[in-house]
Amino acid sequence: MEALLKAPLTSRVYEVGDFAAAQELYHSNGWTDGLPVVPPTRDAVDACLDWALMSPDQLIGIEPVRAQPITAEKLAINAVMAGCLPMHFPVVATAWQAMMKDEFLLHGVTSSTGGCAILVIINGPIRLEIGASGSFNALANSDRATAVIGRALRLALINLLDVRPGGIDRSTLGHPGKFSYCVAEDEEGTTWAPLSVARGIPQGLSAVTVMAAMAPRQIMNEWTTDPREILETFAAEMRANQRHYSIYGGNYAIVVPSQLREHIERAGWSKRNVAEFIYERARIRRAEWAEVGKGAIVRDRGERIHAALESPDHLLVIAAGGPAGGFGAVIPPWMGSRTKAVTAAIGACIDCEPPQGKGERRS
């Protein structure tokens, strides 16, 4: 009965002789990120849609600037190409819904010379169901799930919105996160509330947060147990980013590994305490730009103070990383506050009225 009611796939079908021919078809048409892709067959795409209980023609959203509709079928094709299993697809679909919210400014994020990538942070029980790890190598090739989910976002940008280098994508440099940039929070390894909960999603729900993000800047401090000293190192890296990249405030993320979290949590500091400390410490005088070769635009505003965060709410504190090592990361925003990170619950209607106004959060 279900099969009778379901709309058929409508994408054009290509017949190729074998796996290698499929690769050449996709590469020669500019449909890849340069790496091999999984050939998207009807069965594989149907399996993704069935898992997510989506009809092929279900509208995931409409890209706000160029009015491009994004359907579940097309998104699933790109997810399969990226290597996604059906159980990964709900994360991909929800991330895309979040990306198409006006405040994310998807067109600017994907077309800017600034060259950011889209960072995805996964929270909630779905992490364990799909094997998304927030432990060893958390920001890189930590596991299959985060690798393919991050890649699926990029392939869909390329194929559904023409975000190709030199096309819509005008990045001067870009960074490696544009292949895949996805991390699961290590919720089992921390006493802190999950990022999604801090951003208004009810405890126990799975969620994704998307952020227009530059490459991670690693910090290291293994010589103190004082939360203030540990966090001062993070704040200093944010100040460095303000000096060398963009002085303007926006959504920063910090990734705090187990070894550093242990000291901060033992001292009784919550994520909110961390954010408030960083908010106060991560700020510079505009005159500092003159010290790094940018004196031409200091003008008469040298004494103006620029905070890296417009408020403590704008810091995304992520618990992730292997069990040993005092290595954390600061992930700067693409360009100030012109884009806002968006958090959305997986399996929830993003445009529906959330329970008690807590279904989604942007800041």
Place this chain on the structure above:
Amino acid sequence: MILRVLDPTNEKKAPRVQPAARPSSLAGGTVGFISNGKEGTRGYFAQLERMLREELRVKSVVWRTKSNYSAPADAHIVDEIRNWQAVVTGVGD
């Protein structure tokens, strides 16, 4: 073994916008500049204004700046375009 694989692109393209008629002359007309607000636009548009006035006898040049350099022009700026014979926009990195 034949593999049947699917097109990953957005086959349903948004309708293309019909471009306005091209002006045959700008003499005596008004040209609008829409800057993305970056530093580099100032010198570029200043030079362009001189050229338009001196070489193409443009009567007036209107400067407008987007409130967000990575977003489309604000609605009130777009509304003004109907009063101009031509518009120049671009990035100023």
